[in-house]
Amino acid sequence: MTRPPLFERLKAGLQEAISHARGELNLRTLEVPEAPPAIDAKTVAALRHRAKMSQPVFAALLNVSAKTIQSWEQGVRQPSDAARRLIQVFTMAPSVICQSAGVPEVTLDGVAIETSKQGLRRIVVRELGGKLKVGSGKKDRNSSVG
Secondary structure: OOOOOHHHHHHHHHHHHHHHHOOOOOOOOOOOOOOOOEOOHHHHHHHHHHOOOOHHHHHHHHOOOHHHHHHHHHOOOEOOHHHHHHHHHHHHOHHHHHHHHOOOOOOOOOEEEEEOOOOOEEEEEEOOOOOEEEOOOOOOOOOOEO
């Protein structure tokens, strides 16, 4: 099947816009999801430790290299938005990610997503007594996407 010429596609789009403006066509709209929560180098390491995983196992779970995990934990690089979203899902429902990756399920007691007064969300890992362990929310010095 060949793609219609540009003029035909533009014409169809304009006709849809006119129909929508007249109330003849209801276009579906969606809200854009929030960005994944922030996570700093110390929190990546604390999350991995809380899950009792080595860097290679945690890397396999997130489908990245062990070198990438090491770079995140050292603050040399930061997780991409896609990696942060996967880490968010792992934080919220570790069993889902573990089952998908075929690794034993873990529990992440003391791990949460918190929202600051400014509305910024971040992943935090608390000591099991409830005290904040890491995840100060401060931005790492190096902010290259990775």
